[in-house]
Amino acid sequence: MTTEEWKFTTKDIAEKPDLFLSGHRACAGCGPATVLRMIMKATRGPTIVTEATGCMEVVSSIYPYTSWAVPWLHTAFETAAANASGIESALKIMKKKGKVKQEHVDVIAIAGDGGTYDIGIQALSGAVERGHDFLFVLYDNEAYMNTGIQRSGGTPHGAATTTSPAGTVIPGKLEYKKPIAEIMVAHEMPYVATASPYYWRDMLTKVRRGLEVEGPAFLHVFAPCPRGWRSDPAKSIEYSKLVVETCVFPLWESINGQCQLSTPSKLIALAPQKKKPVTDYLKGQGRFSHMFKPQGKKLLEEVQRVTDERWQRLLAKCGMAQ
Amino acid sequence: MAILVKQEKNAMSGDEAVAYAAKQSDVDVVAAYPITPQTIIVEKFSEYVANGEVETEFVCVESEHSAMAACLSASVTGARTFTATASAGLALMHEMLFVTSGCRAPVVMAVANRALSAPLNIHGDHSDGMAQRDSGWIQLYAENAQEAYDSIIQAFRIAEDVNVLLPVMVGLDGFTLSHTLENVETLPDDAVKKFVGTRRLPNVLTHEGKTVPFKLDPDNPMTMGPIALQNYYFEFKRQQEEAMKNALTVIQQVNDEFAEVSGRKYGNGLVDAYCLEDAEIAAVCLGSTAGTMKTIVDNLRQEGVRAGLLRLRTFRPLPVEEIRSALENVKAIAVMDKSMSFGGNGGAVFHEVRHALYDANVQPLGVNYIYGLGGRDTSPRELRGIYEDLQRILQTKRVEKPIQYLELRE
Ligand SMILES: Cc1ncc(C[n+]2csc(CCOP(=O)(O)OP(=O)(O)O)c2C)c(N)n1
Ligand code: SF4
Ligand SMILES: [Mg+2]
Numbered sequence: 001m002t003t004e005e006w007k008f009t010t011k012d013i014a015e016k017p018d019l020f021l022s023g024h025r026a027c028a029g030c031g032p033a034t035v036l037r038m039i040m041k042a043t044r045g046p047t048i049v050t051e052a053t054g055c056m057e058v059v060s061s062i063y064p065y066t067s068w069a070v071p072w073l074h075t076a077f078e079t080a081a082a083n084a085s086g087i088e089s090a091l092k093i094m095k096k097k098g099k100v101k102q103e104h105v106d107v108i109a110i111a112g113d114g115g116t117y118d119i120g121i122q123a124l125s126g127a128v129e130r131g132h133d134f135l136f137v138l139y140d141n142e143a144y145m146n147t148g149i150q151r152s153g154g155t156p157h158g159a160a161t162t163t164s165p166a167g168t169v170i171p172g173k174l175e176y177k178k179p180i181a182e183i184m185v186a187h188e189m190p191y192v193a194t195a196s197p198y199y200w201r202d203m204l205t206k207v208r209r210g211l212e213v214e215g216p217a218f219l220h221v222f223a224p225c226p227r228g229w230r231s232d233p234a235k236s237i238e239y240s241k242l243v244v245e246t247c248v249f250p251l252w253e254s255i256n257g258q259c260q261l262s263t264p265s266k267l268i269a270l271a272p273q274k275k276k277p278v279t280d281y282l283k284g285q286g287r288f289s290h291m292f293k294p295q296g297k298k299l300l301e302e303v304q305r306v307t308d309e310r311w312q313r314l315l316a317k318c319g320m321a322q
Numbered sequence: 323m324a325i326l327v328k329q330e331k332n333a334m335s336g337d338e339a340v341a342y343a344a345k346q347s348d349v350d351v352v353a354a355y356p357i358t359p360q361t362i363i364v365e366k367f368s369e370y371v372a373n374g375e376v377e378t379e380f381v382c383v384e385s386e387h388s389a390m391a392a393c394l395s396a397s398v399t400g401a402r403t404f405t406a407t408a409s410a411g412l413a414l415m416h417e418m419l420f421v422t423s424g425c426r427a428p429v430v431m432a433v434a435n436r437a438l439s440a441p442l443n444i445h446g447d448h449s450d451g452m453a454q455r456d457s458g459w460i461q462l463y464a465e466n467a468q469e470a471y472d473s474i475i476q477a478f479r480i481a482e483d484v485n486v487l488l489p490v491m492v493g494l495d496g497f498t499l500s501h502t503l504e505n506v507e508t509l510p511d512d513a514v515k516k517f518v519g520t521r522r523l524p525n526v527l528t529h530e531g532k533t534v535p536f537k538l539d540p541d542n543p544m545t546m547g548p549i550a551l552q553n554y555y556f557e558f559k560r561q562q563e564e565a566m567k568n569a570l571t572v573i574q575q576v577n578d579e580f581a582e583v584s585g586r587k588y589g590n591g592l593v594d595a596y597c598l599e600d601a602e603i604a605a606v607c608l609g610s611t612a613g614t615m616k617t618i619v620d621n622l623r624q625e626g627v628r629a630g631l632l633r634l635r636t637f638r639p640l641p642v643e644e645i646r647s648a649l650e651n652v653k654a655i656a657v658m659d660k661s662m663s664f665g666g667n668g669g670a671v672f673h674e675v676r677h678a679l680y681d682a683n684v685q686p687l688g689v690n691y692i693y694g695l696g697g698r699d700t701s702p703r704e705l706r707g708i709y710e711d712l713q714r715i716l717q718t719k720r721v722e723k724p725i726q727y728l729e730l731r732e
Contacts, residue, residue, distance in 0.1 A: 046540030046541075047540065048399070048538050048540065050395065057549070058549050061545055061547075061548035061549050062548070062549055062550075062551065063548045063549065063550035063551070063554045064529075064554065066545035066548065068543065068545050069543055070540065070543050071538035071539055071540055071542075071543045071544055071545075071546075072538075072543070072544075072545045072546065073395060073398060073538060073546045073547050074546070074547040074548065074549075075391055075394055075395065075418070075421045075425070075547050076391065076417060076418065076421055078387070079387070079388070079391035079418070081388075082383065082387070082388035082391035082392050082395070083391055083392070083394075083395040084395075085353070085381055085383065085388070085391075085392045085395070086351065086353060086381070086391065086392030086393060086394065086395030086396035086397075086399070086403075087395045087396065087399050087538065089351050089353070089379040089381050089392065089396055089401075090350060090351050090379070090395070090396035090397075090399035090400065090401035090403075091399060092379055093350045093351060093377065093378065093379040093401065094350060094399070094400060094401055096377065097350070097377060099350075099400065100400075101541070102540055102541075105540055122384060122385060122388070123384070123385075123387070123388045123391070125384070126383060126384030126385070126388055127388075129384070130381065130382065130383075
């Protein structure tokens with residue numbers, strides 16, 4: 001399907017009716033809710049959304065109310081990509097048989113980090129391997145928030161969650177965040193990108209690209225959760241800026257396997273002195289507060305070291321090794 | 323009597339018969355994963371797709387869990403949907419079976435009934451199906467390959483009936499039916515197409531007062547599979563139970579209508595009563611065992627024994643009234659279970675048949691035979707022994723051992 005040129009200006013966005021409506025039950029300052037509202041602004045026509053169990057599903061669909069102005073389906077925690085496979089296949093064959101009117105319907109699957117990194121990865125990997133035409137949006141709030149802040153494969157090193165508490169012996173989560181977007185790139189799929197809501201135009205453009213590409217697309221969106229991170233609800237967007245400026249969550253996209261940095265991260269690559277220390281991002285978040293006590297010094301150094309290593313690896317992949 | 327359509331006689335295994343029925347039923351989406359003894363169904367269907375013999379989107383998923391999720395999602399998008407599985411595959415679907423019935427998605431599934439691990443065993447019994455009896459699915463059990471073929475065709479009509487709108491699983495005994503060649507009469511393509519028709523969607527009222535088809539449709543956005551809390555969840559479940567009740571009628575209607583086209587009928591669709599009118603002793607069973615049991619009943623009748631058989635063709639919804647009226651005047655019954663209900667004091671079929679008889683004027687004496695687990699062969703001689711036991715019970719008016727195991731080392 002061809003798409004009309006859309007610049008994603010503030011005016012464009014303001015004029016486009018919301019498809020993720022207000023009245024949902026998300027907490028104040030909820031990053032994922034902001035992300036969903038924004039990404040739905042980048043849809044290009046008839047769209048069906050399917051969502052995994054998690055905070056966003058729960059806050060938006062409490063019967064008999066709904067925040068969804070598009071057809072929307074939830075089935076289970078691990079099934080977002082399998083649902084998308086079924087919907088896309090049904091649309092394809094019914095279109096052929098004349099049972100669907102629309103010229104084209106976009107299919108978007110949405111899941112949290114739990115529904116993507118962990119329990120949903122099999123269905124996701126399978127659906128991508130089969131090449132269904134859909135966009136998978138991972139809103140990454142870095143823990144199982146819906147069930148009360150348990151660690152996931154996407155929880156960063158050192159973070160305290162209810163199943164990786166900062167104890168006297170074990171200082172928060174010992175393992176590192178799984179490189180999920182790279183795992184998806186390894187599927188040799190047509191489009192993979194990372195996004196953060198502070199850089200909203202970049203994010204919307206990537207949603208649109210993901211929809212336009214034929215075949216599967218994967219978008220990894222950083223989404224602060226003040227409730228789970230023990231952070232100030234007013235600072236969610238600020239964190240989504242700092243996480244990029246510290247290179248903890250760089251912005252990039254991979255088109256047919258060609259990896260390139262997106263502008264905010266590219267500017268840092270070109271002027272390395274702009275790269276901020278990780279502590280700028282970590283401080284103020286309750287989940288990392290134990291790292292700012294004297295015994296957390298080593299942990300902080302390690303987070304900085306691993307962040308630098310991952311950044312260097314990314315630069316090399318994008319042909320910008322320093 | 324309507325004129326029957328001309329049919330073709332084919333040598334087919336149960337699996338092939340099922341695949342052929344699905345092929346003829348104008349299915350839009352099949353999402354399936356291989357597992358013995360169902361695999362032939364998926365393989366056959368893949369051949370139809372590869373040879374362009376069907377207009378079906380075949381989704382070769384990476385697990386049964388995803389198979390059911392994809393079928394359910396395709397179904398609520400408006401597609402006619404089919405899948406097949408067995409044993410571990412059905413167990414892996416467990417979560418999604420409830421979601422599928424809860425979303426009122428009329429998915430049709432063949433289950434080549436097989437034992438559950440551990441120990442691993444690929445052979446036929448009913449452990450897989452029985453473990454899912456509370457999942458909100460209609461369950462039919464076929465006696466032979468012919469019935470498996472016929473039941474799949476009927477299942478689409480039952481599932482998609484707007485007063486039912488529930489998924490249907492059709493059980494066929496692993497290997498005994500799935501892999502054994504039988505003569506199967508198949509209907510012409512157009513007769514099946516006409517019988518199943520195109521899928522009708524029920525109309526629902528939106529909050530804006532519009533009447534729209536119940537499906538995911540960008541023109542009429544609908545939220546499906548929401549969260550419903552203490553204030554609404556219960557009503558959803560109650561409606562499913564009402565749909566099950568409606569299914570009791572619809573299954574009989576579809577059975578009758580199918581007979582008009584094919585000349586074949588399976589009892590009243592719910593139960594298949596064999597020589598029960600004047601029976602003093604009777605067995606109750608599901609599936610292929612009924613074939614052997616009917617021969618035994620014939621022999622006993624020739625010997626002057628008033629023996630009969632009740633085959634439960636429909637296990638969900640449980641045809642309580644039919645079971646009661648069929649068995650009320652029988653003096654002693656033997657209920658046969660091809661699965662265990664561990665610690666449950668007898669098998670599932672035994673429990674449910676006894677439950678149906680609780681309101682009978684007189685309760686027959688009852689004994690439970692657990693048999694055939696993991697494909698254990700049960701000989702006609704052993705099965706005849708059941709009736710001999712019943713004759714003894716009839717004489718002594720006592721059940722000494724209410725739960726018995728056939729062909730088992732103890
Ligand atoms: C099979 C299954 N296991 C566990 C759960 C419980 N559960 C529901 S949501 C959830 C966590 C969701 O985490 P995530 O995907 O990160 O979304 P978030 O709530 O953080 O937005 C869990 C563990 C479930 N619903 N289903
Ligand atoms: S717990 Fe976090 S993700 Fe969930 S609604 Fe609240 S802020 Fe949003
Ligand atoms: Mg999460």
